Amino acid sequence: MSGNRALRQKEADLGLTHAELARRVNLHIQELTGKPGTVSERTVHNWLTGTTRWPPAKIRFALGAVFGCGPEHLGFLPPDGAVKRRAFLASTAGTAMAVAGPAQRRIGVGDIQRLQARFADVIARDHLHGGRKSIEADALALAEEAIALQQAGSASQRVRGQLYATAAAFTSSAMWAAIDGRRFDAAQDHHRRASSLAAMSGDPTIAFRIWSHAGSMYRHLGRAIDAQAANDVARGLSITRRDPLFASLGHARHAAILGLTGDPNAVRRAIDRAQEALGQADPAADRPTWITIHYDQAELDSLALAAHLALGSFEDAEARAHRSLAALRPHMKRSRGITTARLARAQLGQGDIDHAIHTAMSVAADQATHPRIAGMLASFGRSVHELAGAGGNARTWDQWAYDTRRSIA
Structure with missing residues (x-):
């Protein structure tokens, strides 16, 4: 046939x-x-x-x-040569006229670099605040610009692949903002689109980010099996064999997921692998901004902290929290708030109510209203009431929570 x-x-x-x-x-x-x-x-x-x-x-x-x-x-x-040019003009003339005017131009690496420079600002805001709808919306708008460039002029196949990888990266950031803001329906929509864009680009680096984010999303939803499956896709990509830093992040997030399964031995093995791979990573290697600005020893310890909290290993969790806080870079303000809230939970799990409340009250007011941190602090407050009843500790916590809400309103 x-x-x-x-x-x-x-x-x-x-x-x-x-x-x-x-x-x-x-x-x-x-x-x-x-x-x-x-x-x-x-x-x-x-x-x-x-x-x-x-x-x-x-x-x-x-x-x-x-x-x-x-x-x-x-x-x-x-097609190639003149045939390719005629086919391209015929298929894109209408859109090109709308986007780029009557004359086509050549889309190049410089166009991608300009988009990525603007994307760096989105990443910076995410680390300061995180979870905000404005960050999600700005990341999606940049993704739309990257997609629109596909129709705005001619480009090599390599540049077209980079454009789709760029759009996938931006959509992945929108996905993470939605996860951080507890907007999980939107996050799943963004994941579907980002994974399609990544498949078009053929870039394993951005595919890793998207599937690793999916693993985190399902972990936050308490769906351990789905989380493991998504993170396994990320860990199985070729980039984890080429660059130990990606392998380390994959293992560290796997440890946090395994915490939900109640298997302490599996958690320890995953953390050890993450630590070993991090030690093998070349700090001078050329990598995307999203991983270099985010993943380091402090984040590894933060993910280990999450794993130990899920297991109920509160002493190990507290140790990891202190290590993470000591190593956090100044721009990681959201991470500091999350780690501090987790530290308070680890201290409360050991029965140290006074110390735990003091720690929780040290979360900065602007971070305390972050959707994920607010949820953690609300859960912490319920645990305080369960342990302390209506005594002085509970009243102290309730007053701080009330004053913090008023200061931000």
């Missing part, structure tokens, strides 16, 4: 009808562009017969998201 045999086989492997394939492609186009796709059964027929040899960019990348591979692996053949 002539035509596109590779695509026909892929469609058969997934058991898809032409109508179902069209539906899935349209859903991915909507995720990418915000507008419904217009792929029909006739469109699919044209792909399979070879009438359409190289679909438009947004369709190529949507197909890649459906099948998990690039267009060449799906039997599509990119």
Whole structure:
């Protein structure tokens, strides 16, 4: 049978009808562009017969998201030379006119670097505050700009891949802001879109970030099995074999997840592996800003702290908390608030109510209203009441909580 045999086989492997394939492609186009796709059964027929040899960019990348591979692996053949230029102009003229005006321009690395420079500000704000809808919205807006650049002019395949990796990174930051803000439905939506963009880019570095974030998301939801599965995807990517820093972060987050399973031996093994890999990482290696600004010994100790808290190993948790706080870099204000709240919980778990309350009250007022920290402090307050009843300790805590809320209102 002539035509596109590779695509026909892929469609058969997934058991898809032409109508179902069209539906899935349209859903991915909507995720990418915000507008419904217009792929029909006739469109699919044209792909399979070879009438359409190289679909438009947004369709190529949507197909890649459906099948998990690039267009060449799906039997599509990119045109070259003048044919390629005419095909590109024909497929993007309308959008290019709207985005870039009547004259096309060449999209290059400089365009990506300008977007990433603005993204650095989003990351900085995230470490100061975290969880805010404004951070989520700004990250998504940058992702949309990266996607719009795909249609704004011509570019090499390498640059196009970098654009999709950039859009995936921005969407992943929106995902993390939603996780931090306890907006888990939005976080899961962002994960679906970010993972599609990462698949289009073929960049294992951003794929690691997205799946590692997914593991953290499911951990915060208390879904240990899903968390392990997502984090295993991250840990299995090639970047963890090439760079020990990524391997270390994967193991450290795995330890925090394993804390939910109640297996102290597995937690210790994961922490030891994280520590060993961190010791092997070259501090001078060229890496994305998102990992170099975030992951270090302090974060490893923070994740170990979370693991020990989940296990109920409060002495080990307190030791890790002190180590993390001592090593935290100045810009990690949100992390300081989270670690301090966890330290208070570890002290309370050992029955040291006075010390625990003093520690919890040291959380800065602007951090105490952060959604995740506020939830931790509310849980801490309930535990104080359970242990202290309506005595002086409980009244002291209630007064501080009331005054803090008023100072921020």
